[in-house]
Amino acid sequence: MKLWEKIAAAYRGKRVLVTGHTGFKGSWLCRILHAAGAEVFGYALAAEQQSMFRLCSNERILTHFEGDVRCFSRLKEVYDSVRPQFVFHLAAQPLVLEGYRFPRETYETNLMGTVNLLECVRLSAGAESVLIVTTDKVYAESARIRKEGDRLDGADPYSNSKSCAELAAACYRRSYAGFPALSTVRAGNAIGGGDCAADRIQPDCVRAALAQKPVVLRHPRSVRPYQYVLDVLSAYLLLAAEQAEHPHLASAYNVAPPRGTSTASLAKMFSRAWGGLRIAGEEEDFSPAESRRLCINGEKLAKLFPDLPHTPLRDAVAETVSWEKARAAGKEMGAFTDGQIASYFSEERRA
Ligand SMILES: NC(=O)c1ccc[n+]([C@@H]2O[C@H](COP(=O)([O-])OP(=O)(O)OC[C@H]3O[C@@H](n4cnc5c(N)ncnc54)[C@H](O)[C@@H]3O)[C@@H](O)[C@H]2O)c1
Numbered sequence: 001m002k003l004w005e006k007i008a009a010a011y012r013g014k015r016v017l018v019t020g021h022t023g024f025k026g027s028w029l030c031r032i033l034h035a036a037g038a039e040v041f042g043y044a045l046a047a048e049q050q051s052m053f054r055l056c057s058n059e060r061i062l063t064h065f066e067g068d069v070r071c072f073s074r075l076k077e078v079y080d081s082v083r084p085q086f087v088f089h090l091a092a093q094p095l096v097l098e099g100y101r102f103p104r105e106t107y108e109t110n111l112m113g114t115v116n117l118l119e120c121v122r123l124s125a126g127a128e129s130v131l132i133v134t135t136d137k138v139y140a141e142s143a144r145i146r147k148e149g150d151r152l153d154g155a156d157p158y159s160n161s162k163s164c165a166e167l168a169a170a171c172y173r174r175s176y177a178g179f180p181a182l183s184t185v186r187a188g189n190a191i192g193g194g195d196c197a198a199d200r201i202q203p204d205c206v207r208a209a210l211a212q213k214p215v216v217l218r219h220p221r222s223v224r225p226y227q228y229v230l231d232v233l234s235a236y237l238l239l240a241a242e243q244a245e246h247p248h249l250a251s252a253y254n255v256a257p258p259r260g261t262s263t264a265s266l267a268k269m270f271s272r273a274w275g276g277l278r279i280a281g282e283e284e285d286f287s288p289a290e291s292r293r294l295c296i297n298g299e300k301l302a303k304l305f306p307d308l309p310h311t312p313l314r315d316a317v318a319e320t321v322s323w324e325k326a327r328a329a330g331k332e333m334g335a336f337t338d339g340q341i342a343s344y345f346s347e348e349r350r351a
Helices: 003-011 024-035 072-082 096-101 103-123 157-175 201-210 229-245 263-274 299-304 313-328 333-344
Strands: 015-019 039-044 063-066 086-089 129-133 181-187 252-255
Touching: 003 229, 015 024, 015 072, 024 039, 024 229, 024 333, 039 072, 063 072, 072 103, 086 103, 086 229, 096 103, 096 157, 103 129, 103 157, 129 157, 129 229, 157 181, 181 229, 201 263, 201 313, 229 252, 229 299, 229 333, 252 299, 263 313, 313 333
Parallel strands: 015 039, 015 086, 039 063, 086 129, 129 181, 181 252
Antiparallel strands: none
């Protein structure tokens, strides 16, 4: 079966809860799920003014619940009213520098928010599949390419809070017989239109390009597993569907492109695709430490899904630039986003 057919077959008519649906990845995920015919519910903080959620009017395609994952009673009330069959947990404080500034809030949201969600699943019947989204940064520092069995001990408060979320999820999986299929997914930096986060290279490039200013790279020589957002979400969707059918697959998975890319190379691709973005003197390491080379091994997931798409990064950047230019031109971004999704999953590309 082709990729889109698999996704549509798995999610059509299903009740799906997405936490963090007002964010970048959540907004794309909800539009895919909606296109697949799922009944989509979201739980997150209010959307930012310039967010993809608002630009795409995503409140029209899902049932929107505003709430904090740190508030167990509110989350439980929503969870019980939704009675989801599939759960995608994306809500998080997702930024390294914010983690250094606000470590307590970061642990509360990323660790206890995850525990609160797991408790909702444990205390209610009906879920078939739960996916907890963490990050490639959950591993302890090492020069090696990280595999799933490697030690978890993220270096900074954000990364470490996600390592803790991994441990909590693994503990629920082994402690409670009858807990629905539960996996964690560790992806690197996702590239795609609509990311408006601070301190991330792609939104930094977009902001600089729109302001006609040079972009300053924080860690030009750092190497990261940059990959297209739709590749990452395809992996999430396939895994969540597959483990619902085969619960023994529930585990931890890296979601990785075949090779990493340096931040400087990514910025150069962006500059060429945009046309004329200048890259200013490459600053190095004026912010708190981030590891220089972060590479994860994606073979475990690739063995399960040999046909997982790996969009060339140049194409991912081109799609991103066209999305951001459409936004700047005032296009209707819900329809534009659906067009990129349809083209990505189109039969010619995924035959
Ligand atoms: N974007 C990436 O490149 C990337 C890379 C690795 C991991 N991740 C992970 O993917 C997930 C989604 O990331 P994103 O880039 O879409 O982030 P984002 O900042 O765009 O979205 C975060 C979402 O979480 C919600 N949220 C934050 N704090 C919350 C709270 N206390 N209660 C309820 N909701 C809350 C926000 O409202 C928003 O909907 C996160 O778990 C992040 O750690 C993202």
